[in-house]
Amino acid sequence: MLSRLSRPKAVAVCAAPVVALLASAVVAPLPFAVAQPGMTADVLGENKGKPVITITGAPTRDTSGQLRMTTIAATGPDVDVRLGNVLDGWFRTDQAVMPRDAVYPSGESTKEIEQHNAEEMRKSQDAATEAALSYLGEDPDDVKVKLELADVGGPSAGLLFSLGIIDKLDGDGAGGDLTGGRTIAGTGTIDAEGTVGAVGGVALKTQAAKRDGATVFLVPQAECADAKAELPEGMRLIPVTTLKATVESLRALEKGGSVPSC
Template sequence: MSWFKSLSVRGRTLSIGLVLTGVLVVAGSTVSIPYVALGPGVTINTLGTYDGAPIYTFAGEDIPPAVNENFGDGSHLNMTTVSVTDGMTLFGALGLWASGNSALVPREEVYPPGQTTEQVKEENAKSFKESQNSSEIAALTYLKYPQVIYVGTIADNSPSYDVLDPQDQVVAVDGVQVADSAALQAALANTTPGQVVTVTVLRAAPGGSAAQKDLKVTLGKNPDPAAESGRGFLGIVPQMRPVAPFTISNSLAKSDIGGPSAGLMFTLGIIDRLTSGDLTSGHYIAGTGTIDTSGVVGPIGGILMKMIAAKDVGATIFLVPADNCTEALTRVPSGLQLVKVAKLTDATTALDLISKGETPPGC
């Protein structure tokens, strides 16, 4: 270190500064930080194709002729996504932030502690599948397809646990036809705990078909003190859902897209495919929002990034969940019209107004 001691004070200061700068440069360009960057993701037209296959395909009987209508290149109902960049260095993160199209958030907001990246992806994939199921139910309900009874929710450790499936359509109990919840209750009226009953269901099979199954359930005792005593307990919360004589397949089910936020756009895509005409009236429409089976549209994350993604691909109208409007208004891309949506009928009414040249309610 004799060379260092021989330097002037200014020389020593400069040398130390250069070393510290070098350390900072190395660390900033090689060491990962506990943040991820959220940015505009892919957008996919639900009226179009994915990997060369139509987003929606239909199989079965009485498929509406409308599914064969040819949508023009100008017809868009795009779902939007957010990209996630993980494993960033400090300099990489600063570069994305400086671009103005990305937001930095703590990594634990996307990948919670105690969960691996694969576990998070599996949960997102499950949410995506549930979103597809909810969108199909919401669309068929909107189109007034007949309602039938499904198993619905199954309580843990109930008599039906690991025997019935929430997606089973209930057909009969001990040979007595069941059309709704009242009929199901009537079929169980004279049963007792410990009695074995045969529940006939229609269960979805690979390829979209459905197979009838006779399943044995040993009834239990209802744990609810207010329930009628002595009656056998099946342990389900049945749900009425619409049913069509055909099945609906979504090609995005095989993609690596995750999360529930495409629900609204999936629903609109199904409705447009099953009805004559064009919901978009030739407009480039994009949007986001979860949807439940009753058609209620819920808020999502990354609204600003999704609006940027929509604008980048040419969208001029963006459907915004009502609860996201306040955030959406903080940064509206130039030329993008925001439409406020709290439920499915808000969206369909808005699209009808747009087709007439009128302005729907905005954020």
């Protein structure tokens, strides 16, 4: 009898810290960031009134179509993300909950993070320029490329920068546009040798691309599964691994040839 009477008391006593922990979890900041589809920009055009790509030292060509680099917009490094935000993000297809360290370098201030992202963008632009000029056989001492994209940091626009440079200088190599007149979006880092790297957030970037009129999305091959998870209707995925293979895929797409798919 006493054991039966004492058990509810024990349960009540044990439940008290659990309730306290749950209450704390609701209000305590968590080590996550909540991301959603961000802005896109046509690297063949202008961004905030300035050309994204400016080339001197070689003749350039007029282009049609668009090459849109894509971004995600995440809660800032100094924003507290709480349990309610996390639960809401998990149940929405237009948001993603990501470890904070996957979005921002760990242990750095907001200013340091902004500087880090700006430096990553600069390195990406340098590598994109080198990869594109090397692909075309142009001498970087003769051809100068200026890339300018306001309010965007990180390395994920590298592939699109390279493609934009190639389209402005050489198109598809046969007098046509690399885009074939389409609106093509994509993402991916690139190194000076033209190797494309994964970036993260691709499911959100495909949504941004669809919103801004793209029908084709270039995705690093390693992230095909992530891109297919929430793929907008009517969006065609083309997996890419190198700059050369990407250009070949776009030429095949323009001519109605065989194009890789995820």
